Amino acid sequence: MRRAIAAAALTLLAVSGPAPAFAQPRETLTIAITQFPATLHPMIDSMAAKTYVLGMARRPLTTFDKDWKLVCLLCVELPTFGNGGAKRVPLADGKEGVEVTFHLDPRAKWGDGTPVTAADAIFAWDVGRHPRSGVAGGEGYRRILKVEAKDARTVAFTQDRVTFSYNDFSQYELLPAHIDRQRFEGDPENYRRRTAFDTEPTNPGLFNGPYRIVQVQPGASITLEPNAQWGGPKPYFRRIVVRTIENSAALEANLLSGSVDYVAGELGFTLDQALALEKRQAARFDFTYVPSLLYEHVDLNLDVPAFKDIRVRRALLFSADRAGLVRQLFEGRQPVARSFVNPRDSVYAPDVPEAPYDPERAKTLLDEAGYAPGPDGIRRDKEGNRLSFEFGTTAGNRIRETVQQALQANWRRVGIEARIRNEPARVYFGETLRKRRFQLAMYAWFSAPEAVPRTTLHSESIPSEANAWSGQNQPGIADAETDAMIDALERELDPAKRKPIWARLQARYAEEAWVLPLYYRADPFVIPKWLSGIEPTGHQYYSSLRIEYWRPK
Amino acid sequence: MIRHAGLRALQGLLVLLVSSFAIYMLLGLMPGDPVDLMASGNPNMTPADVERLRALYGVDRPLLDRYGEWLSGLLHGDLGYSRMFAKPVLETIGPYLANTAALMLAAFALALALGLPLGLLAAARRGGKLDAAINAFAFVSAAIPTFWLGLLLIMVFSVVLGWLPASALPPPGAGGFWVHAQALILPVATLALVETGEYARHMRAAASEALAQDWIRTARAKGASELRVVLGHALRNALVPVATVAALGFGGLFSGALVTETIFAYPGMGKLIYDAVMASDFNLALACLLMAATLVIAANFAADVVYALLDPRVGASRAGGAP
Numbered sequence: 001m002r003r004a005i006a007a008a009a010l011t012l013l014a015v016s017g018p019a020p021a022f023a024q025p026r027e028t029l030t031i032a033i034t035q036f037p038a039t040l041h042p043m044i045d046s047m048a049a050k051t052y053v054l055g056m057a058r059r060p061l062t063t064f065d066k067d068w069k070l071v072c073l074l075c076v077e078l079p080t081f082g083n084g085g086a087k088r089v090p091l092a093d094g095k096e097g098v099e100v101t102f103h104l105d106p107r108a109k110w111g112d113g114t115p116v117t118a119a120d121a122i123f124a125w126d127v128g129r130h131p132r133s134g135v136a137g138g139e140g141y142r143r144i145l146k147v148e149a150k151d152a153r154t155v156a157f158t159q160d161r162v163t164f165s166y167n168d169f170s171q172y173e174l175l176p177a178h179i180d181r182q183r184f185e186g187d188p189e190n191y192r193r194r195t196a197f198d199t200e201p202t203n204p205g206l207f208n209g210p211y212r213i214v215q216v217q218p219g220a221s222i223t224l225e226p227n228a229q230w231g232g233p234k235p236y237f238r239r240i241v242v243r244t245i246e247n248s249a250a251l252e253a254n255l256l257s258g259s260v261d262y263v264a265g266e267l268g269f270t271l272d273q274a275l276a277l278e279k280r281q282a283a284r285f286d287f288t289y290v291p292s293l294l295y296e297h298v299d300l301n302l303d304v305p306a307f308k309d310i311r312v313r314r315a316l317l318f319s320a321d322r323a324g325l326v327r328q329l330f331e332g333r334q335p336v337a338r339s340f341v342n343p344r345d346s347v348y349a350p351d352v353p354e355a356p357y358d359p360e361r362a363k364t365l366l367d368e369a370g371y372a373p374g375p376d377g378i379r380r381d382k383e384g385n386r387l388s389f390e391f392g393t394t395a396g397n398r399i400r401e402t403v404q405q406a407l408q409a410n411w412r413r414v415g416i417e418a419r420i421r422n423e424p425a426r427v428y429f430g431e432t433l434r435k436r437r438f439q440l441a442m443y444a445w446f447s448a449p450e451a452v453p454r455t456t457l458h459s460e461s462i463p464s465e466a467n468a469w470s471g472q473n474q475p476g477i478a479d480a481e482t483d484a485m486i487d488a489l490e491r492e493l494d495p496a497k498r499k500p501i502w503a504r505l506q507a508r509y510a511e512e513a514w515v516l517p518l519y520y521r522a523d524p525f526v527i528p529k530w531l532s533g534i535e536p537t538g539h540q541y542y543s544s545l546r547i548e549y550w551r552p553k
Numbered sequence: 554m555i556r557h558a559g560l561r562a563l564q565g566l567l568v569l570l571v572s573s574f575a576i577y578m579l580l581g582l583m584p585g586d587p588v589d590l591m592a593s594g595n596p597n598m599t600p601a602d603v604e605r606l607r608a609l610y611g612v613d614r615p616l617l618d619r620y621g622e623w624l625s626g627l628l629h630g631d632l633g634y635s636r637m638f639a640k641p642v643l644e645t646i647g648p649y650l651a652n653t654a655a656l657m658l659a660a661f662a663l664a665l666a667l668g669l670p671l672g673l674l675a676a677a678r679r680g681g682k683l684d685a686a687i688n689a690f691a692f693v694s695a696a697i698p699t700f701w702l703g704l705l706l707i708m709v710f711s712v713v714l715g716w717l718p719a720s721a722l723p724p725p726g727a728g729g730f731w732v733h734a735q736a737l738i739l740p741v742a743t744l745a746l747v748e749t750g751e752y753a754r755h756m757r758a759a760a761s762e763a764l765a766q767d768w769i770r771t772a773r774a775k776g777a778s779e780l781r782v783v784l785g786h787a788l789r790n791a792l793v794p795v796a797t798v799a800a801l802g803f804g805g806l807f808s809g810a811l812v813t814e815t816i817f818a819y820p821g822m823g824k825l826i827y828d829a830v831m832a833s834d835f836n837l838a839l840a841c842l843l844m845a846a847t848l849v850i851a852a853n854f855a856a857d858v859v860y861a862l863l864d865p866r867v868g869a870s871r872a873g874g875a876p
C-alpha cells in the first residue's frame with residue numbers, strides 16, 4: 001500500500017511545479033513532522049516527536065551540541081573533576097561514587113515566572129525513581145542515590161558508581177515542582193494520568209525553554225509561542241506550528257504547496273524521497289544529509305548453529321556488497337559502517353579493519369567451514385543441511401526491504417540462501433527481535449556520542465525469559481573480552497586512556513562479525529532557502545534544542 | 554414496527570457484546586504487549602522495570618480477568634484510560650470522533666446528492682449518450698483508489714493551482730467557518746467521489762427496473778409528465794434497495810476515511826484505531842473498534858427502518874400482519 005502511495009506520489013510530483021500558496025507570514029514557522037506526541041510528559045514514554053517538540057519548550061541540564069560535545073544548557077558550567085564540580089565520594093556499601101554539583105542558570109525560569117530551582121531537580125528525581133510513577137527508564141534515576149539542594153540554584157547529585165559519563169545529565173529532565181508535586185504526592189501511581197503535562201499542556205509553568213506550548217490540536221498540531229520568561233537569546237518567530245503529517249507523499253505535497261515551511265530533518269522525509277526531491281526542487285530548498293547515530297545493521301542470532309562458526313559469519317560479511325548498495329540506493333549519502341561507532345564520534349577508530357566486498361574470499365571461507373555447493377547452488381554441510389536462513393526486517397519499510405533484497409542476491413551468489421520473512425514493526429520489535437526469535441535481523445540502533453554499548457554488547461544484556469526479555473544484546477554476544485572492555489570503559493575517567501579501549505572494542509566487533517554493519521543512516525534536511533540557523537546534530541538531541549537561533553536569512 | 558425495532562436493537566447489543574469479547578481477545582493475543590514495545594525501544598529498562606510496568610498497566614493478569622474488569626467498567630460508564638494519551642478513553646476519542654463525523658457526514662451527503670440524481674438521470678435516459686457518460690463516470694469512480702484520487706486532488710488544487718489547502722485542518726488560530734470548510738473540500742470530495750459511482754450505479758439499476766413496471770406505463774398513459782413519472786413514481790420505489798446500499802456504504806466510509814485521513818493529515822478515528830492497535834493501547838483500540846462496529850450496526854438498523862418507511866409492506870410483514 002505504502003509502495004503504491006509512493007509510486008503514485010512520485011508520478012504526480014513529477015508533473016507538478018512549485019506554486020507556494022497558503023504560505024504563512026514569516027513571523028510564523030510551520031514545521032511538519034511525521035508523528036504526533038502521545039504524551040507531553042518528558043519522562044513518561046519515549047517518542048521522537050515529543051523530544052522534538054519539547055526541545056523548543058524545555059531545556060535539560062546538559063546536552064550534546066552539533067559537534068557532539070557535552071555542553072551545559074540549564075547549568076552555568078559543566079561540572080568536572082578538574083573544576084571541582086565533581087568529586088569521588090565513599091558510599092555506604094564501601095564502594096565509591098561520584099558527587100556532581102550543578103549551578104543552575106540564574107536566568108532560568110518557568111513560563112509563569114517561577115524560578116527554576118534545585119527543588120525541581122529533586123522533584124524530577126522523586127518521580128523518576130518511584131516504582132509506580134510509570135517512568136519507563138527509571139534506572140538512570142535510581143542510580144542517583146541522593147539529590148541535595150545546596151542552595152536554591154545549586155544542586156548536588158550523588159551517583160552510585162564512578163563512570164566517565166558522570167556529568168552527562170542530558171536525559172535528566174527537571175520537572176516544575178510548583179505545579180506537579182502535589183499531583184504526584186497525592187497519588188504517585190496515577191501521576192501519569194494526572195500530570196499537568198497532559199491535563200493542562202498549555203500551562204506556561206511547564207516550560208522553561210524559548211517557547212511554550214499554547215495550543216494542542218490532538219493528532220494534528222501543536223502551537224508554540226515565545227516564552228516571555230526565557231532569559232536566553234530572543235527567538236525570532238512569534239509562532240511555531242508543528243503539524244503532524246504521517247504520509248510521506250502528503251508531506252511533500254504540503255511542503256510544495258506552502259502549507260508547511262519546513263519538514264523536520266529528524267522526523268520527516270526518507271532519504272530516497274529527499275534525493276528525488278532535490279533533483280526537482282534544488283532552487284527552492286537547501287538539501288543537507290547528515291549521517292547520524294542511527295546505525296543500520298544485520299544481527300546474527302548466535303544460537304543458530306551455523307553462526308557459531310566465525311567463518312560463516314565473516315563469509316556473510318564479505319559477500320555483502322555494502323559499498324555498492326550505499327552507492328546505488330543512497331547516492332553515497334550514508335557512510336558504510338565498519339563497526340557500531342560512527343566516524344563522527346570522537347572515539348571512532350579509523351584503523352578498524354575494513355571488510356570489502358570479496359565474494360571469492362567468502363566462498364573460500366565457506367569451503368573451509370565445510371559447506372559445499374549443492375545442486376540448487378545453495379551450500380550444504382556434511383549432513384546435507386542447507387545454508388539457509390530466515391532474514392527479517394520491518395514490513396512496509398521500503399528502504400529496508402530494498403536493501404534486504406540486494407543482500408539476499410549478494411548472498412545467493414556465494415551459496416547462502418536468505419528467506420525473507422518480514423513482520424509489522426509492532427510484532428518485529430515487540431516480539432520477534434526482543435525474544436530473539438530470528439536468524440538474521442535487520443534494524444537500527446540509535447545512541448548518543450560515546451555511548452558505552454552495555455545494553456547492546458554486554459553478555460548481561462542478552463534478553464532471556466529470566467531477565468524478562470530486557471536488554472538489547474539480541475545476537476546473544478557472550479564474549480568475556482568484550483564484557484571486560486565495556487566495564488573498563490565505564491570506569492575509566494581519562495579520555496586518552498579510554499581511546500585505546502574503544503579502538504580494541506571496535507576491532508573485536510569487526511573481526512568477530514557477530515553483527516553485520518551496514519551504514520549510518522543520514523537524516524535528510526530539506527530547508528527552505530529563506531530559513532537559517534538550523535544545525536542538524538545527527539544524534540538524539542535534536543536541532544530543535546537551538547530553535548532560538550532559527551530566523552529568516 | 555416498534556416491536557421490530559426493539560428486537561433489532563437487542564440483536565445489535567448482543568452483536569456488540571460478542572464483538573467486544575472477540576476484539577479484546579484478539580488484541581490481547583496479538584504478539585507484543587505495551588510493555589514489550591516500551592522495552593524494545595528503551596535500552597535502559599531493566600528486568601525490574603519490565604515487571605513493575607507490567608503490574609502497573611495490568612498486563613501481567615489473565616486476559617479474561619482483564620476483559621471482565623473492562624466490561625464491569627463499561628457498565629459503569631467507564632471505558633478506562635488510554636495508555637498512549639494518558640487520558641480517559643472517552644476524552645481521547647472525542648475530538649477524533651468529531652473530525653471523522655464531520656468528514657463522513659459531509660462526504661456521505663455529497664455522495665448521495667451527486668450519486669442519486671446521476672443514477673436517476675441515467676435510468677431516465679437509458680441507452681443514450683448521457684447514460685453512457687454517467688456509467689463511465691460511475692465505473693471510474695468505483696475503480697479509482699482513494700489514495701490516488703486524494704493525491705491527484707492535492708497536486709492539482711493545492712500544489713499546481715494553489716486554490717485549496719493540502720491539509721484537512723486549517724492552521725491553528727485560522728478562524729472562521731469558511732477557512733475550516735475550505736480545508737475540508739478536498740478530503741470530502743475524495744471520500745465522496747469514490748462512493749458517488751457506487752450510488753449512481755445502484756440508483757440506475759433500481760430506477761430502470763421501476764421504470765419498466767406496468768404502473769409506470771399506466772402513469773404515462775394517464776398523461777403524467779416524465780418528470781412526475783420519474784420523481785413521483787419511480788424514485789420512491791427505486792429508493793428501497795438504494796437505502797440499504799447507502800446505509801451499508803455509510804459504515805464502509807469509515808474504512809475509506811482512514812486512507813483519506815492519512816493523505817490529508819486529518820486526525821480522525823481511522824488513524825486513531827491504527828495507532829491504538831499498533832501501540833497495544835487496548836482500552837483505546839477496543840473503544841474505537843466498538844464504535845466502528847456500533848456505526849455499522851446502527852447503519853443497518855437505519856436501513857431497516859428506512860426500508861420499512863419506504864415500503865410499508867416490509868414493516869407489516871415483519872410485524873406478522875401482512876396479507
